[in-house]
Amino acid sequence: MQSNLVGEYRNDYNPNWCPGCGDYGVLRSVGMAFQELGLRNEQIVMVSGIGCNGRFPHNFKTYGIHTLHGRVLPIAQGIHIANPELCVVGIAGDGDAFAIGGGHVPHTARRNPDITYIVLDNGIYGQTKGQPSPTTPLGYKTKVTPEGNQEDPIDITRLALAYGVSFLARGFPGKPNHLAHLIAEGIRHRGFALIHVLNPCPTFHDTWKEYPAKTVEIGPEHDPNDYDAALGLIGRQDKIPIGIIYKQTRPTLAERVRVTSLQKLELKQVLSTFR
Numbered sequence: 001m002q003s004n005l006v007g008e009y010r011n012d013y014n015p016n017w018c019p020g021c022g023d024y025g026v027l028r029s030v031g032m033a034f035q036e037l038g039l040r041n042e043q044i045v046m047v048s049g050i051g052c053n054g055r056f057p058h059n060f061k062t063y064g065i066h067t068l069h070g071r072v073l074p075i076a077q078g079i080h081i082a083n084p085e086l087c088v089v090g091i092a093g094d095g096d097a098f099a100i101g102g103g104h105v106p107h108t109a110r111r112n113p114d115i116t117y118i119v120l121d122n123g124i125y126g127q128t129k130g131q132p133s134p135t136t137p138l139g140y141k142t143k144v145t146p147e148g149n150q151e152d153p154i155d156i157t158r159l160a161l162a163y164g165v166s167f168l169a170r171g172f173p174g175k176p177n178h179l180a181h182l183i184a185e186g187i188r189h190r191g192f193a194l195i196h197v198l199n200p201c202p203t204f205h206d207t208w209k210e211y212p213a214k215t216v217e218i219g220p221e222h223d224p225n226d227y228d229a230a231l232g233l234i235g236r237q238d239k240i241p242i243g244i245i246y247k248q249t250r251p252t253l254a255e256r257v258r259v260t261s262l263q264k265l266e267l268k269q270v271l272s273t274f275r
């Protein structure tokens with residue numbers, strides 16, 4: 001599914017995701033977002049964890065780290081602090097981001113590093129063959145929950161707003177141009193941007209038909225700077241709104257820490273020992 005549109009960012013690596021996996025679409029949208037922003041490959045660092053989506057950085061001619069399960073955010077924050085000029089993009093599944101890595105999200109939100117965190121929410125543990133994740137719907141049958149999932153799902157957007165992320169958007173790979181624009185806006189935003197992707201997993205949790213009917217694009221009447229309006233939007237019961245839900249301007253982690261030139265020099269020396 002390699003697109004000419006994003007050829008300048010993509011390498012020859014062929015992902016081995018299942019046919020119809022939403023990850024292919026998100027991959028394309030990420031490349032389109034880089035293109036929309038005119039970023040150079042060497043400006044970008046992609047950080048992924050463990051899961052089907054963990055292969056993301058392998059597909060790009062950018063810098064990248066395929067790190068440990070649940071540890072995307074600590075690594076991404078370290079990169080941002082070491083070099084705030086870089087465009088740091090974290091990629092994680094719902095399991096990586098909100099199960100094993102769930103403790104990192106509130107602390108990243110309150111620090112507000114300038115990183116974009118794309119959470120590919122397929123409502124299942126895909127790589128380990130379909131166990132329920134924190135976002136699996138109540139009652140959903142999997143191989144390990146043959147009588148239906150007995151746990152209520154968490155609401156990623158509600159948590160993100162409560163934690164204080166400074167940018168929140170939601171998209172769907174069935175609308176690749178729309179999703180690409182949301183990712184580009186997340187990268188453009190100076191601060192912690194969380195992009196919640198409603199991502200179908202045709203093998204273990206197929207939502208390709210469900211989401212087009214359930215989602216609705218957020219219209220121009222919504223003011224994303226209005227926190228209460230954002231809360232109201234995600235509380236809608238009739239439809240799942242997609243688009244920019246919330247944005248707020250406040251200092252980033254690097255701006256607050258104000259790393260002095262001397263500290264930067266020392267940090268560079270430490271980092272050079274790992275090369």
Ligand SMILES: Cc1ncc(C[n+]2csc(CCOP(=O)(O)OP(=O)(O)O)c2C)c(N)n1
Pocket residue numbers: 050051052053054069092093094095096097100120122124125126127128133
């Ligand atoms: C420390 C650790 N615990 C558990 C695992 C097993 N494991 C691998 S991927 C995964 C969950 C994947 O689900 P998700 O993050 O939602 O990504 P997806 O595969 O659905 O894209 C788990 C539990 C692991 N690799 N490392």
